[in-house]
Amino acid sequence: MHLKTLALPPAVKGCNLPRMERAKPTFCGLDADQVTQLARDAVVNAVVSTARAGIPLTGLVDGRVQTIQASDPRIAKFLQEQSAGLGVLSIQIERDPDTELLVGHVPGVPGAHTQGEAIEELCANLTEVLEMLQEHTAVALK
Numbered sequence: 149m150h151l152k153t154l155a156l157p158p159a160v161k162g163c164n165l166p167r168m169e170r171a172k173p174t175f176c177g178l179d180a181d182q183v184t185q186l187a188r189d190a191v192v193n194a195v196v197s198t199a200r201a202g203i204p205l206t207g208l209v210d211g212r213v214q215t216i217q218a219s220d221p222r223i224a225k226f227l228q229e230q231s232a233g234l235g236v237l238s239i240q241i242e243r244d245p246d247t248e249l250l251v252g253h254v255p256g257v258p259g260a261h262t263q264g265e266a267i268e269e270l271c272a273n274l275t276e277v278l279e280m281l282q283e284h285t286a287v288a289l290k
Contacts, residue, residue: 196230199223239274241267257281 178186198205199218206215209222216223228238241252244263250270253261262277264270 192230196227199227241270254278 195205202218204215204217205223206213208214209216239252239254241250243249244251247263249263249265250267251261251263252270252274254274257278259281260274260277262270262273264273
């Protein structure tokens, strides 16, 4: 059997146990906290994308594996929290049964409501309302 000797690079030759204990482990130049945050962000993005697509989610919920429908109130709350954290406003839209117009409002922003015949018109009107509110009141929009 032939044994091969490995030569250590100069940076490794000077390492000793106390020095190694003080060193923070890295992965691709990221420390453990950064890798953990990237993993959390990836999971959040996957859950948000899956829920918005209307696909049921299966995972550990309240200590046990469950499948939750995308329409579950817990998912709606999660999506709203994620939108708020990203500075994205949540808009609630419904059709007025009397006028057949689309009516939209931004929960938590007083005065942020309008209507339109089509979704494009509603969004344009709501954008205008939000800009006016931000300009003329103390409403701070992210």
